[in-house]
Structures are given as C-alpha cells and as structure tokens.
Amino acid sequence: MKRYLLTPGPTPIPSEALLAMAKPAIYHRGPEFKEVLAEVKEGLKYLFQTDREVYFFTSSGTGSMEAAVCNFLCSGDKVLVVQGGKFGERWRDICMAYGLQVDSIDVEWGKAVDPEEIKSRLEDDPSIKAVFVQFTESSTGVKHDVERIAQITGPLDQTLLIVDAVTGIGVYKIETDAWKLDVVITGSQKALMIPPGLSFICVSDKAWRFAERSNLPKYYFDLRKEKKAQDKNENAYTPAVPLVMALRETLRLIRTEGLDQVVERHARLAEATRAAVQALGLELFAPESPSNAVTAVKSPKGMDSSRLIKHLREKYSITFAGGQDRLKGKIFRIAHLGFADRFDVITAIAGLEMALYDLGYPIQLSAGVRAAQERLLK
C-alpha cells in the first residue's frame, strides 16, 4: 500500500536525502566531513537569513529549546512565556525545570498572541529577561506575529526574544538578523525535509552577552562549547552523520528552488488547504492567524477526530496528525510543509472527502478538491 505522510513532522523526505543516508559511514573528524559541515553551515545561514552561524545538536527540537533556556539565563531569572498551545507550555516546563520564575500570557488555543500585551508586560516589569514564543504553534496551527514582537524587544538591552521556529523556518522567510531575533531554533524533520534527530539554534550578539553570565548547569547542550567546535567545522560530540549528509542535500534543494519560492509554495499550499476544508463545510481551528505549515481543522460535528484519523490511516494509508493534549479528538491537522507540493494537497483533501463519505458525514465529493484546484491554478 502506498503511503502518504501528512503530519507536521516528520515530513516526507526527498530521495536525494534518503540516499545520502544510505552511504557508508565516514569519520566525523576527518577532512571529508569537515567539507560537508562547511557547506551545511552556509545553507543554514541562507535559510535563517543571518550572517551569524547556526549551530546544531544531535537531538530533537526540544534539545535546542532546552539549550535556548540553559545557555542564556540564570537561576531565578524572570521570563515571559507566550502560552497558546502545547509548545508554549513546553517553553514554560523547561523554564520551570531550571528554576526560572515564569510569567505567562495565556492565549486561547487557536488564537495568536497580541504583541501589545507583550509590550505592556515588558513596560510594567523591566526585570523580565526573556520572552519565549513560537513562530508558529504547530499544536494549534497558529502563527504568532514574531516580526512585530521583535520590534518591541529589539531596542531592549535587558530582554531577549527567544523564538521556537521549528515549523517556521523554511515555511516563512524569517529575517533573523534584520528583525533582531535573539535566539531562533528549529528542528530537522519539518521544512528542512530530513528525518528527526538534529536541532538548530542561531544566537544574536545580545544573546551571547547573556550567555556570559548564565549560571545554569549544562553539558551536552553547552552552546559555547559547540560554538568553539563548530566554528572549526567540528562538533563537540559525535553528531548524527547520516542526517548531516541528508541535510546537505535538502539545503541544496532549497537553494536551487530559492527561499522566496519555497515560502511562496508553502503559502499557496496552505491557502488551498484552507479553502478546501471550508468548501467541505468544515471549520478552521485558527481562522484569524493560520500557519502556513499546518492547517488545524475542527472535528466534523459529532465526530471524534481520532476516528477520522484512524480511518484515513487504515483504509487510505494517509497519516494526518490529531489534536494533542486538551485538543485530542477535537481537531485534526493537515500538514503542507517541507517536501510538499500541489498534489499532496489534492491527495489530502480527496482522502479527507472519501473518509468523511465512508463515515457517513454529509459532504459533496470533490467540492474540496475543486476549491483547492481553483487556488492552485492562480
């Protein structure tokens, strides 16, 4: 049975990357791998729109989230966390694990944070050392306005803006330097189009100054050590070599397509997906500020989304993601990020229609497909 993976990570992997992983092992401290690292470094700078280095760890994206906490802050520091989904809560949990004092802005799941609220919180309390936010909150399919938030934090010497861009980088053109983002992290199994196992972090000069005073314990995720090693095209600890080999290939693909085109493709696919589900009479979970990485859709009336997802997987070999935590059963999520193109959207929507039909939900077959086609023809 041919399978269709449409989750917001892992995402499908181009064959160039798959084949790179099947190559025999090479020594990670030899000259050949140094060349690979040098090329990867350039590709990452392009993707992050930065002149600084982008460092990586062998870990899931959560590893770089932890690095973004333990490298820049001190025990007892006050931080402000935007909590509007599962990954916002993860920022909070990591900060609490390290004994930080966590203030939060609780945003209704499915809504974006109001940047003005961040502004007033920072004005009220200049002792806040960092603002933590998601570029896109993939648990709810929401995009926060990080560019605007950065206009608030950029001029402040005492406060960092720390951005989880796990499903943002490569979906949007994130101007790390120009917007003055202090710490930006991402993961490998999203728009980077390789399997999970690497995470990435880019650090501003302001954030490096914070790193000097940070007293939180760290070893594996110690960024100063990685900086020292990676600035010489090495790694502090043995990296997941096949994933790096694969990354070289996908960064080449991104460069060839061009970042603007990659971003435009994501926007087009997302728009088509949103139009299609609405044409089927389904409701978007985050209509006001939807992410171009993944579309969250409310469960059809009277149906637990888990049932729909199971049916799609078992009968059509299509994998959608469900809702997480409090959204379990309440939404389903269709990803359109990374190695995705027009007919992946068509597949997703046609499969959705057929599954809803099977389950007796009143829809008109092809109505969603047609809406998607109209958007994709533009």
Next chain:
Amino acid sequence: MKRYLLTPGPTPIPSEALLAMAKPAIYHRGPEFKEVLAEVKEGLKYLFQTDREVYFFTSSGTGSMEAAVCNFLCSGDKVLVVQGGKFGERWRDICMAYGLQVDSIDVEWGKAVDPEEIKSRLEDDPSIKAVFVQFTESSTGVKHDVERIAQITGPLDQTLLIVDAVTGIGVYKIETDAWKLDVVITGSQKALMIPPGLSFICVSDKAWRFAERSNLPKYYFDLRKEKKAQDKNENAYTPAVPLVMALRETLRLIRTEGLDQVVERHARLAEATRAAVQALGLELFAPESPSNAVTAVKSPKGMDSSRLIKHLREKYSITFAGGQDRLKGKIFRIAHLGFADRFDVITAIAGLEMALYDLGYPIQLSAGVRAAQERLLK
C-alpha cells in the same frame, strides 16, 4: 578509492542497516513505529543482559552520560570518578557542571584502575553517592575490571556504580543484572553497528530510588519522562527514526550471530591485532589490560602518529584514530569493533606495514600479517 573505516566509532555499517535508513519517513507516533520500538527493546535487553528496560535518547553517547549524572544525584553530592583517560575526564566534567563534589582516582593513562583502591575509598568515605567508571576507556584502549568493581558497590545501599560502556556493550558480555551494575550507558556508533545519534541507558532498581530524590535540573534527558513514554513504546520527544529502523536490523544480526559468538569474535580480532603490531616491533599502549574494542599502539620511535595516520588516509584510504588530548601524536588506535571481521584486521595490519614502509620505518612487510593470520587460524 575504496575506503576502510577503522576508528573506534563511527564503525562500518552493515548494508541492512544502511538500507533501512533510506526508507521513506514514517510517523513516530503511529502503530508501525511502535512495533519497531517493541522489537528494538527486546534486542537491547538481550544485548545488555537485563530483564529491565533499556531507554534511549536521540543524542551522542555524551547525552546518556549526562543523563546518568543529572537523573540520579543531587547538588553537592560527593562522587568518585575513575580518571584514566579522556572519557574518565568527561565524567568529571559533567559532574562538575552539575555542581557535584568530585573525588577522583587518577589512573595513569594506559593502565586499568585497581578495584581495591575503589574499595578503600568507599570504606573511608561512605558519603560517596556514586562511582563513575568506563567499562573500556577507548581513548587509551584500556579495559577496567567493572565486574570486580561491582562486587564492591553491589552490597552498598548508599553508592551507585555508573558505567560508561560505550565501547563495552556488544564487545564484552556485560551482565548488567547479574553483576548488579546500577547504570550502564552506551552509544549507537560502536558495536551496535549503526551511525551516531542514539544513546542508551539501563537503570537498576537501586538507581531508580536515587532518581526519586535527585534535584538536578533536567528536561530533554529526564529519564522518568522517557521511562513513562518508552514503556508504552513511544518517546517523550521525536526520536531519530531512521537510526531506530537501522538498529532493528543490527540487533537482528547480533541475535542471529549470538552474543557469545559476537564477543568471541571481538576477542579473536583484538588478539590478532595485538599480536600483529607486536610482531612489527611496535609497542602496545595498554599491554596489561587491553580493550577488545580498540588497540592503542605507541607511535613508532621518532615518528608522530599524526603523520602515519595522515599517510594511511591519503595513500590507502584507511582511517585509524589518533591519540586525543595529551596522547595526540603519541599513539594511534586500530578499532576492531562492530561490523568487523578477520580480513578487516588483515587490511589494517597490511596497510600499517605499507605505510610504515613508505615512511622509511624499518619493518618487515607481512610480518604483522603473518602473526595475525596465525592467531586467526586458531
């Protein structure tokens, strides 16, 4: 040019594992991957000779070393570290990063620790909460007598034995349960025959009791969270799926060959390598307690080993590892672990002979090969 990778990690990868990595992405929370995890779990228990679970992280082996510190100890705890090489020093560094009070036994590099010294240290100071040691110290090619050390720590309620078996598991039959080892860690790119990127940790009941009181900050390497997830064949955070797919293949290979046979093969290859380098008039760096994973050899008189290694790589595409830190230039290391068999030893020795010949060092071509052959014929 055909390449021969003879470093103590990464090690060559069987094609079954390489091809498993080239398969399309699957969803790490779907039913298919759960089956993979269940099978991998059984294979790891066999390899670790344990009835308990073996958990894994997406990280280098250093990640599990850090997990072995931050999950079981409290700030200010006194620990005893066996320091006889680069990896012993890493135990110390991690413990210090977490604010532990580190006592050490400084062992001359190339020698094994005397277990009686550990015994008397623990008798003198019952406040020592953990002993940290390498099963094999791959920086020096030494094997410590962990079975004996465990006889000392086993009866002590107040002290854990924490073993870095990164180049021990799969080279030796390590009886995790029977010997009462409290924490055993390993990495993927050694005898497990897959690329770097996963690390493993097995925990005794005694160690889990220590985990209850541990107050060190942790998030990504929080073992209790991984236990909860992995006991249900899930992961707390997205794992490096292709490496797990590869691991299933190599664990099958190990099961098919049989652990006793795997261990015996490593012993035979190591013995042949040692005999061969001695037949060439070279000196073993750790003659008294050599590791069966890697043979450390002193640099030929008057020659920096870096020169030899560079020549082998450039002219013969053979990669040996050099000495690390204070041993840089002073030794070279020939690995014979993982996916290694008789003619890999022959290749290593024949290449070494030809390189020494090229460099004008007085040796008799084939004298080492012959000594290896004699051992391998037995």
